[in-house]
Amino acid sequence: MKRHRTWVEVSERALTNNIETLRSLLEDEARFCAVVKANAYGHGLTEVASIAARAGVDAFAVDSIDDALLLREIYPGALILTLGFTLSDRFREALSANIHLTISDQEEIEQAQSVGRELARTFPLHLKVETGTMRQGASLPDLADMALQLSRCDRVSLEGVSTHFANIEDSENPEFAAHQFSLYEQALAIFAEHQINPPWRHTACSAAIILYPQTHQTLVRAGISMYGIWSSELVENTVRRLNLGCDLQPVLTWKSRIGQIKTVPMGTPIGYGLTEVMKRSGRLAVVPVGYWDGYDRQLSSKGEVLVKGIRCKVMGRVCMNMMMVDVSQVPQLQKEDEVILLGTDGRHRVTAENHAQLTQTIPYEVLTRIHPSIPRVIV
Numbered sequence: 406m407k408r409h410r411t412w413v414e415v416s417e418r419a420l421t422n423n424i425e426t427l428r429s430l431l432e433d434e435a436r437f438c439a440v441v442k443a444n445a446y447g448h449g450l451t452e453v454a455s456i457a458a459r460a461g462v463d464a465f466a467v468d469s470i471d472d473a474l475l476l477r478e479i480y481p482g483a484l485i486l487t488l489g490f491t492l493s494d495r496f497r498e499a500l501s502a503n504i505h506l507t508i509s510d511q512e513e514i515e516q517a518q519s520v521g522r523e524l525a526r527t528f529p530l531h532l533k534v535e536t537g538t539m540r541q542g543a544s545l546p547d548l549a550d551m552a553l554q555l556s557r558c559d560r561v562s563l564e565g566v567s568t569h570f571a572n573i574e575d576s577e578n579p580e581f582a583a584h585q586f587s588l589y590e591q592a593l594a595i596f597a598e599h600q601i602n603p604p605w606r607h608t609a610c611s612a613a614i615i616l617y618p619q620t621h622q623t624l625v626r627a628g629i630s631m632y633g634i635w636s637s638e639l640v641e642n643t644v645r646r647l648n649l650g651c652d653l654q655p656v657l658t659w660k661s662r663i664g665q666i667k668t669v670p671m672g673t674p675i676g677y678g679l680t681e682v683m684k685r686s687g688r689l690a691v692v693p694v695g696y697w698d699g700y701d702r703q704l705s706s707k708g709e710v711l712v713k714g715i716r717c718k719v720m721g722r723v724c725m726n727m728m729m730v731d732v733s734q735v736p737q738l739q740k741e742d743e744v745i746l747l748g749t750d751g752r753h754r755v756t757a758e759n760h761a762q763l764t765q766t767i768p769y770e771v772l773t774r775i776h777p778s779i780p781r782v783i784v
């Protein structure tokens with residue numbers, strides 16, 4: 406039975422391969438944290454977590470406490486870390502579920518200590534250090550005070566110290582990342598002076614995992630590369646140039662089915678705004694996917710999909726829940742036949758990188774915008 410009009414297939418083989426490939430690059434001490442924020446980069450949180458757990462990852466990182474609690478129900482023993490900001494009113498739930506929280510200021514330490522006392526448990530915290538990304542993080546001059554504060558807290562355990570690189574994807578200019586890393590090392594030294602030596606020291610995202618082993622520390626946070634996508638073209642080029650033996654396979658295929666096929670005479674205008682006309686007579690297919698589903702409206706008249714291994718262009722504007730594609734070149738096409746929006750069919754592929762280029766964004770956004778309500782199926 407065909408159940409879904411539109412769905413996402415997640416390849417267990419590709420994801421497992423990528424995890425193994427990335428792990429083979431790790432320094433001895435480093436453990437592997439699967440970053441599954443943003444619905445696992447659009448691949449499906451629980452689907453990806455189940456594959457990653459089978460592949461034996463050491464930890465999961467999510468953005469929010471909600472995702473952390475959801476994973477905790479499925480994986481009672483897993484190390485689960487939130488990367489984003491957590492409301493103080495949610496600290497109690499976090500500690501009850503033994504979630505490791507990323508924090509960045511003294512108020513959060515205070516709150517953790519008070520919740521820890523109340524529940525008579527030790528609160529596991531990871532302190533994010535500001536080293537130049539100007540996102541979340543405690544600045545270096547405040548760390549000595551924080552270390553003192555932490556030494557006085559009997560219900561807080563500093564389990565991790567982390568930072569995040571601002572431009573590590575720009576592999577031709579590693580100076581800023583090196584500067585950030587040296588500030589991070591200074592941060593560790595400040596804590597060490599106060600006899601605080603957190604077991605989880607982590608800085609590396611995908612680009613750092615692949616290109617800068619010295620950043621691995623005791624834990625790496627792998628996102629985009631685990632999903633088989635390069636962090637940037639520069640990273641990909643550097644890997645190829647240096648022959649680093651890092652072979653990534655895209656994990657996601659986004660599919661839909663033909664809803665209607667019609668024969669259309671030359672000159673017929675297509676869709677809202679009549680923005681494009683048929684250049685010759687042919688056949689048009691209506692596909693039940695639109696910008697609501699996460700198929701960017703900027704792909705109007707530009708995007709391509711694969712039908713029976715043939716590239717077919719999006720005609721006219723992408724609508725909210727539908728779009729039209731030119732299937733004139735596809736023989737023996739039938740209603741409900743499969744359409745590949747992102748993925749490979751025979752010798753053709755449509756990649757997140759292609760869409761990113763056409764819509765002036767990065768593959769991260771293309772993938773995370775695939776609507777969470779679309780079913781994810783492990784294949």
Ligand SMILES: *Cc1c(COP(=O)(O)O)cnc(C)c1O
Binds near residue numbers: 626628629
């Ligand atoms: C998203 C994120 C990562 C993963 O980055 P990738 O480039 O996708 O590997 C790592 N660390 C933090 C703090 C993040 O927010």
